[in-house]
Amino acid sequence: GDLAAILTNLNEHDVLFIDEIHRLNRQVEEILYPAMEDYALDIMIGKGPSARSIRLDLPHFTLIGATTRAGLLTSPLRDRFGLIQRLDLYKPADIALILTRYAGLLGVGIDADGLEVLSTRCRGTPRVAIRLLRRMRDYAQIIGDNVINREICDIGLKALDIDEIGLDGNDRLIMRIIAEMYDGGPVGLDTLAASTGEDAVTIEDIYEPYLMQIGFIAKTPRGRILTRGGYEHLGLPYSLRDNPRRVSDAQITLNELLDGQGDL
Template structure:
């Protein structure tokens, strides 16, 4: 992909969040910014399927939230000229739910299952046969009189998305013909995302203003687009120029600091450094200290803090790294344990 911005459709007339969200999603691999290796691999896979007049192989997309897994599934359907069916793992809690979904697919349809690792185990086992042989077995009756009736399915392409690929059982993972892991975006790629999105929603931002949003977006396009919408609101209400000062003021208003930390991120860091002297401290104890669920701290806050080197995970608990003290402007003490002590 070249560095130039792909043409985009005009801003939607119905200015709702749903309409804007749809407009911000690119419709082709050429318009998709970032993930160069994955885009090249998908392009090859889809072109090979087209030349052989068959449905594309099943695709598994893994990676942190907000990097474009759902968008890529939509692009697979669009570029294959196939209809798309959307579902999610939590919605498939019984084998019967999956059987009803699979039996209603049309030939060549693309089925997207988000958070596929959260499907019920009975549904996962049914999916094995469906992916491999396009067939499922329906059990009729109970006890000794129960019989299995095979049901042929139309050929389909399954696109699974997961934020925790390690939770997928090996038999399911092995049935995907192509697996890809999406990586966080760098600042230059995020600036392209912000540029494209600003054209869609009608906000005129200069390079410095776009860069400021990109730097605070935690390597994630979804966050970049969300911050851009908040900047748009700020500019509209205050009627100010769309320069870097206005962008900074808007993001500061929403408690997003210069490196993308929000209120909860700073609360976790502050508790870790001040209350627990840098750790180590258990996850549940840290979560109670900031008034959040442990799952929220582990899945929303912790990954970014670990990635930027502010927090460390050890067998004895979470610890604050020197960079966290510097960011909070707190003198580094020798009270907590460090990696060298473990």
């Protein structure tokens, strides 16, 4: 009902954006099918044998769906999109432009050094960059003459427990538990969640993707392992040779990659 109301209130050439589109249930998806194909909305009136369908014409509009889990989209919905694109993380230069504009909206100054620090510690994500900018604004107003510079960022980010590449305490906790409690892995998601006290979905959707993108953890057929880069970031000695499980698991992963079947 809510989606039908939104569709019927669209104007010509409007854009309808649905975030996390993979969460739509099947019934809602079926409402979208005729809207995407024929710019029409089918509505059932009545119940039982007397029920009938009425088709309402919709204005021409553009539907944009966003998701970080494209594999969860049903094939009928995915195939109806005319264009499918993958978006990469923002580069620091692009983040700096966003931060400059948003700093103006917040009424706070930010110099080149402050932009460099925040744009390299935000995981390439604008919403994270803006969140950090807001917190640095608070520090700048109190101790920085309303200007965000490198010194303000260093003080504020240290208080937030965010390191030089944007990892927070939870990221490092996940890596340290894999390294110290499970000898670098492999360790299953549910086991890791129980050990960290975090929900498994939270680890898989929030923390794990970025740690994998920067090469600090890897997925193998038997679970997650901490890579050499992860060990080095924690300041721990890399212990692959000391852990037969990791040697065996790393060999499995290597063989899959050579066969073109690896999925890290």
